[in-house]
Amino acid sequence: MILIISKEHTELSTEEVIDWIDFFGKDFIRINGDEFFKKGNVEITLNNSELVIKYKDIEIPFGKINSVWFRRWWDRDFHDLYDNKNINYSIVDQLIFHQSGNIVSLRDLLFKYLDKKKWLSHPSKIAINKIHVLVEASKVGLNIPETKICSTKKELIDFFNIHKKIISKDLNDPIFFFDEQYCYTSITNAISRQKILNLPDEFFPSFFQKLVEKKFEIRVFYLNKKCYSMAIFSQSDKQTKIDFRNYNEDKPNRFVPYKLPRDIEKKIIQLMQNLDLTTGSIDMIKNKTGDYIFLEINPVGQFGMVSKPCNYYLEKEVAEYLISQDNG
Amino acid sequence: MVVFKLFACCIPVKGFANYIICDLQRAAFINIPEVLYEILTVHKNKEISKIKHNYNKENYRFIDEYFEYLENNEYGFWCDIDEIKNFPDLNLKFESSELINNAIIDIDKNSKHDYGKIFNELNELRCKFIEIRSFDILRICDLCEILYHTNSKIFRNIDIIIKYYRDIENDINENKLFSKFTNINAVSIHSSPKNEKSFNGKLVYSKKVIKTCNDCGEIDIDKFTLNIDTFTEAQHFNTCLNKKVSIDSNGNIKNCPAFNYSYGNVNEGDSIRNVVRSQEFSRYWPITKDQIQTCKDCEYRYICSDCRAFVDSIFDKPKKCNYNPYTGKWE
Numbered sequence A: 001m002i003l004i005i006s007k008e009h010t011e012l013s014t015e016e017v018i019d020w021i022d023f024f025g026k027d028f029i030r031i032n033g034d035e036f037f038k039k040g041n042v043e044i045t046l047n048n049s050e051l052v053i054k055y056k057d058i059e060i061p062f063g064k065i066n067s068v069w070f071r072r073w074w075d076r077d078f079h080d081l082y083d084n085k086n087i088n089y090s091i092v093d094q095l096i097f098h099q100s101g102n103i104v105s106l107r108d109l110l111f112k113y114l115d116k117k118k119w120l121s122h123p124s125k126i127a128i129n130k131i132h133v134l135v136e137a138s139k140v141g142l143n144i145p146e147t148k149i150c151s152t153k154k155e156l157i158d159f160f161n162i163h164k165k166i167i168s169k170d171l172n173d174p175i176f177f178f179d180e181q182y183c184y185t186s187i188t189n190a191i192s193r194q195k196i197l198n199l200p201d202e203f204f205p206s207f208f209q210k211l212v213e214k215k216f217e218i219r220v221f222y223l224n225k226k227c228y229s230m231a232i233f234s235q236s237d238k239q240t241k242i243d244f245r246n247y248n249e250d251k252p253n254r255f256v257p258y259k260l261p262r263d264i265e266k267k268i269i270q271l272m273q274n275l276d277l278t279t280g281s282i283d284m285i286k287n288k289t290g291d292y293i294f295l296e297i298n299p300v301g302q303f304g305m306v307s308k309p310c311n312y313y314l315e316k317e318v319a320e321y322l323i324s325q326d327n328g
Numbered sequence B: 001m002v003v004f005k006l007f008a009c010c011i012p013v014k015g016f017a018n019y020i021i022c023d024l025q026r027a028a029f030i031n032i033p034e035v036l037y038e039i040l041t042v043h044k045n046k047e048i049s050k051i052k053h054n055y056n057k058e059n060y061r062f063i064d065e066y067f068e069y070l071e072n073n074e075y076g077f078w079c080d081i082d083e084i085k086n087f088p089d090l091n092l093k094f095e096s097s098e099l100i101n102n103a104i105i106d107i108d109k110n111s112k113h114d115y116g117k118i119f120n121e122l123n124e125l126r127c128k129f130i131e132i133r134s135f136d137i138l139r140i141c142d143l144c145e146i147l148y149h150t151n152s153k154i155f156r157n158i159d160i161i162i163k164y165y166r167d168i169e170n171d172i173n174e175n176k177l178f179s180k181f182t183n184i185n186a187v188s189i190h191s192s193p194k195n196e197k198s199f200n201g202k203l204v205y206s207k208k209v210i211k212t213c214n215d216c217g218e219i220d221i222d223k224f225t226l227n228i229d230t231f232t233e234a235q236h237f238n239t240c241l242n243k244k245v246s247i248d249s250n251g252n253i254k255n256c257p258a259f260n261y262s263y264g265n266v267n268e269g270d271s272i273r274n275v276v277r278s279q280e281f282s283r284y285w286p287i288t289k290d291q292i293q294t295c296k297d298c299e300y301r302y303i304c305s306d307c308r309a310f311v312d313s314i315f316d317k318p319k320k321c322n323y324n325p326y327t328g329k330w331e
Ligand code: SF4
Pocket: B213, B216, B217, B218, B240, B241, B256, B257, B258, B259, B306, B307, B308, B309, B310
């Protein structure tokens, strides 16, 4: 049996993988992380040495599960704490901190009992470090952009003077936060001389790279030693020049199937194996001089955005992989 | 050295009189002259100087202009000759994990459907798209009663077609139809006194009268669908009937509600799942436009809809299509 760990409202690709699993006649159960913690959904009983976890009144059949698909777990959402009229707001932050701890320990309990299963991908593996990944990519022979992490204006100016065009990135995953009017996000930004001059002398350690002048971007969905690649043409559009996630709705970028040269694919496979990753989305750039530049890996990448425009049926590939794991 | 490459999602299609490029990502098509079609297909991946060899000198200027137009309008790009192999064509395969993908449920004033049963069965079949079509007046509060049966099911899109009555917009507001049932794609109101859209295009008034299931099957340029799903499905299957099940107003289980024959009746206890599994039920699914007289010579054959109910014979062009691919005109 395949266990799918997901969110209640996820993107379509999760649903479509489930459709394929069902199509092949394979049993599965699905746990939604966000529902797991909702009142009334989980019950854990200790019968001496036997632990029984019930989710929505159904016992999780640990013995039958061989394959676990860890898709998404849960987005921090403590709205109900804020909705409580009687609450003293000055303690909300502390409560959230404490509650997060409780959630983590419940989650860890569940995961502990699934530890021996075959995961795609185990949460401990997907916590990768961007800088470490760059080092490893370079080790297998992939080109990477010149990179600097610094926290003083002086060092940043030196880096800027060498490369002239630089960008800043998030050390971690990009974040999105909202207020009534806007969505703020920490995606890739160009850093001009003026921006640097406006900075204080010292700042939080931040991640800078030389801007790679691109012919086009490449997004690779990697699964079990196979690369499914797509080229993204965004150059003609100012709005998406730096990071194609700045979607331009009217004239969407061009997404077309792409076949990486075999030697680049081999290096990617080597890199993923060295990092012990079975799947992930890889961002690359083909630069103006025709070189492939590796940028980063997202271990729980969205594959729908590669699958659909290229008609790759990756949802089916993922389902087949999960089934093969479960069978053997 | 470079060659001009169309983006893989921009696909040239040849008709008898006209030629088009289907842009499956930006959901649009453009007409192109015959010679450009030839350049893009017969002379695909050739250098521009080699392409020109095949034409008279007077035409060189036009060839340059064509490429300039295609580049400026982002239909393609200049690709290094060594890189052609890295840009494969879009594969046109079509696969589906569903036995049934879309369903029509017809209602008239005499219908006695067991909606609980119908929607449960469709849910089990993992059917994603639902169309509820009422020929007679169906009050919004009664519609809501029906829609409650669709809650917490797999349905991704629900389209509703109902007959106009005076307080309909008021009732929609009062019943909070769109916020209560968020998977409603659109509500179309037939037999209206006006043609108009509101609620961000989710509510569509139309003067068109839909009295029975026979008021269906018009082929209309406004209803063309340009996306990879439809384009690839059209290569292999019938774009109206493939993976469709219909419950007609009497509860008969059919592929198309306008067909005469039915394979069972939901209200008499027949199971939709059993019916759709039979070989007979899916006999029209593999009829593609490439096999249909006239349509096979039409440049729109992978983007227009189809109708197999109103035809002279099953491999003939839909009767309710006014396009003539031999003249290239709507008649
Ligand atoms: S076959 Fe014709 S009448 Fe039947 S559903 Fe399709 S378009 Fe309508």
